[in-house]
Amino acid sequence: MRIGLLTEGGYPYANGDSRLWCDRLVRGLEQHEFDLYALSRSAEQEKQGFLRLPPQVRRVRTAALWAPADDGRTYGRRERRRFAGHFKDLAAAVCADGDGFADGLYGLAELAREYGGLYAALRSETAVRALESACRAPGTRRTVHGATVVDHLAFADRLERALRPLLLDWYDEDGLGAVDLCHAAAGGPAALPGLLAKRFCGVPLLVTEYGVQLRAHYLAATDAGLSAPVRALLAAFHGRLAAEVYRQASVITPGNTHARRWQERCGADREKLRTVYPGMEADRFAAVGESADTGDPHTLVWVGRIEPSKDLIALLHAFAEIRKAEPLARLRLFGAPAQSPEAATYLAHCKALAAQLFPDEAEGAHAVGDNPVSFEEIGGPEAPELVDAYAAGGVVVLSSVVEGFPISLVEAMFCGRATVSTDVGAVVEVIGGTGLVVPPRNPRALADACVSLLRDGARRERLGAAARARALELFTVEQNLTAFRGIYLELMSHSPVPRDLVDADGEPLPFAHPAECHVPARWTGAAARPRTPSWAEEPRLVAAGAPPETAKETHP
Structure with missing residues (x-):
């Protein structure tokens, strides 16, 4: 095939x-x-x-x-009429939930297939005027009805980009x-x-x-x-x-x-x-998942990309509460190297917050040691392997406020680790009762769930075994x-x-x-x-x- x-x-x-x-x-x-x-x-x-x-x-x-997908072609009178009709159908469907979207889309595709020229046409005065008429027609949404010429031009630009595959x-x-x-x-x-x-x-x-x-x-x-x-x-x-x-x-x-x-x-x-x-790939996590070693019982592990959607701020505040209940607790945060200025800024903000929350223990640039919070990179020449990161602790934490399919959570399940996660995206579906789930943006609930697992080794072991069995069956x-x-x-x-x-x-x-x-x-x-x-x-x-x-x- x-x-x-x-x-x-x-x-x-x-x-x-x-x-x-x-x-x-x-x-x-x-x-x-x-x-x-x-x-x-x-x-x-x-x-x-x-x-x-x-x-x-x-x-x-x-x-x-x-x-830009400009082929340098422009339309004659007949092609302009065809374009205007098809674009009018598409614009009307976008602005007022009409039924002509498919007709307009495929009409534009057929025109581009025969003559090209769609780049210039979608940015032409004809397109902008048709869009303006569609926005002001009866039955359009209130937000769309108030669009200005600047808005029409901005949308026409975005629309041309989205429709570039029609020109291929x-x-x-x-x-x-x-x-x-x-x-x-x-x-x-x-x-x-x-x-x-x-x-x-x-x-x-x-x-x-x-x-x-x-x-x-x-x-x-x-x-x-x-x-x-x-x-x-x-x-x-x-x-x-x-x-x-x-x-x-x-x-x-x-x-x-x-x-x-x-x-x-x-x-x-x-x-x-x-x-x-x-x-x-489950095999890469098999050694940890099948091992009798369940990790440091006092250590919480977080693994992922360090970015605002992961809500490490809430996790750090939750860990401050965890330390009050469990003075021996530690938090190890494993992240890939920052790939953008925004990610680097967020990482610096998290490190500053950790130093503020634990002022007497913040020396050592957050290296693993006496400091209860450590920030460690994965992927560098001397950095720990991904499998070793999950093996380091007895509980794996996910604190996200936005999540699609939680890949790091499944990796933790392959490793046979008990997990505490926020209820976002597909987390509940993935966990399926083999871990603890708390509301997002709730440091108190996150802290309570982590403390309950840190204090109950038998429960951690049961949840970890169930999580690994579920991951091997489904993922x-x-x-x-x-x-x-x-x-x-x-x-x-x-x-x-x-x-x-x-x-x-x-x-x-x-x-x-x-x-x-x-x-x-x-x-x-x-x-x-x-x-x-x-x-x-x-x-x-x-x-x-x-x-x-x-x-x-x-x-x-």
């Missing part, structure tokens, strides 16, 4: 989202061929190069979402039309080429979301400092796009119930949804690969074969395609469990580009 794997800001680039999950998927399903269609987010990401790709990757085609030359028999199945590794822009491949070539679409892309767009619009009307327009556009992706997808695989609820809220058909947990790579192997075959059994496979002499290959069969949904919907990359795992076999056997095509 030939799979078109669609990504945005991730695989096969050496850094970015879902790169390790996609790499494990491609390597684990080596009986299939993969064509990679990757949208990059920045010049820095492209500069880092690719992971070294296995031989089953036959082609890599890339396109830059961050670079991927949608023909030499591109996505040659694959048996499109698998989008995320929603949003990553799935847009899959929509067009289905529209133009009839290729079935599978969508996997291990994070909630729509929610990420909401947060990004807020952080970008955009005005309320622009944020409302962007939210409506991405909501409409998500709904169309879910409508056209043959199967949707959320990574947890939290993501599944978002998808259902956006209109996803429950019959199409199959929860497939991210798969992680391994093998479970993930098994799920997608079955979904691929099921989708192909329901879809017509788009091409004939032949041997070197041009003769048809017998049994080259899976049998055309129908498996009842009650069987195919059985529990499917997969895997997730470690938050701190380094890309394997990073190369400056694709290997010699892989064809790389780059779109400007």
Whole structure:
């Protein structure tokens, strides 16, 4: 089977989202061929190069979402009329929840396929005037109704960026039309080429979301400092796009119930949804998980990326209360090196707070020793290994206020550690009763839960054993690969074969395609469990580009 794997800001680039999950998927399903269609987010990401790709990757085609896609073409009178009609449908649906979003989107895609020129058209006066009319039409939202010309221009700019995949030359028999199945590794822009491949070539679409892309767009619009009307327009556009992706997808695989609820809220058909947990490599944690050593009974361990969403401030305040109840308690915080000025600033703020909360013990620059709080890096030449970090304590703590799928929590479960976590994202679903869960932003509750486990070694051991058993059952790579192997075959059994496979002499290959069969949904919907990359795992076999056997095509 030939799979078109669609990504945005991730695989096969050496850094970015879902790169390790996609790499494990491609390597684990080596009986299939993969064509990679990757949208990059920045010049820095492209500069880092690719992971070294296995031989089953036959082609890599890339396109830059961050670079202007101006092909220098402009429309004549007839094409301008077509553009105005399609853009009017799309704008009306975005502004007033109309029914013309799909017609407008595919109309623009067909126009771009025939004539190009979409970059200039989306930034033209025609587009801005159509958007202004749609915003002021009866029935529009109050926030959108008050948009100014500046807001219209800002939204038109963002919309042009989001629709850049429409201009790509991927949608023909030499591109996505040659694959048996499109698998989008995320929603949003990553799935847009899959929509067009289905529209133009009839290729079935599978969508996997291990994070909630729509929610990420909401947060990004807020952080970008955009005005309320622009944020409302962007939210409506991405909501409409998500709904169309879910409508056209043959199967949707959320990574947890939290993501599944978002998808259902956006209109996803429950019959199409199959929860497939991210798969992680359990073997690397086996030595700790199977060991009789349960770690220092007085030590709490936190592992993750040091950033505001992890709420280390609340954890430090909670630890101050823990020290009052348990004077021998220690807190070891293991984090990856800061990757941005914001992360470095937050780390400095946390260290300053620790020094303020423990003034008599703050000497030693927070090194492991007499100081009850230590900040330690993972990933450096002399830094501890990730497995050793989890092995260092008897209790692992997660204090986040925002979390999708809690990878560090699953790693702690593989290590057989008792956990205390905040109730965010998919935490409760992952823990499943094998750890303690408290409300977020509540240092008192976090402290009480930690103290209860520090004082009860037998309970820690029971919870740790139960957590490891649950993780081995649900969150391994093998479970993930098994799920997608079955979904691929099921989708192909329901879809017509788009091409004939032949041997070197041009003769048809017998049994080259899976049998055309129908498996009842009650069987195919059985529990499917997969895997997730470690938050701190380094890309394997990073190369400056694709290997010699892989064809790389780059779109400007």
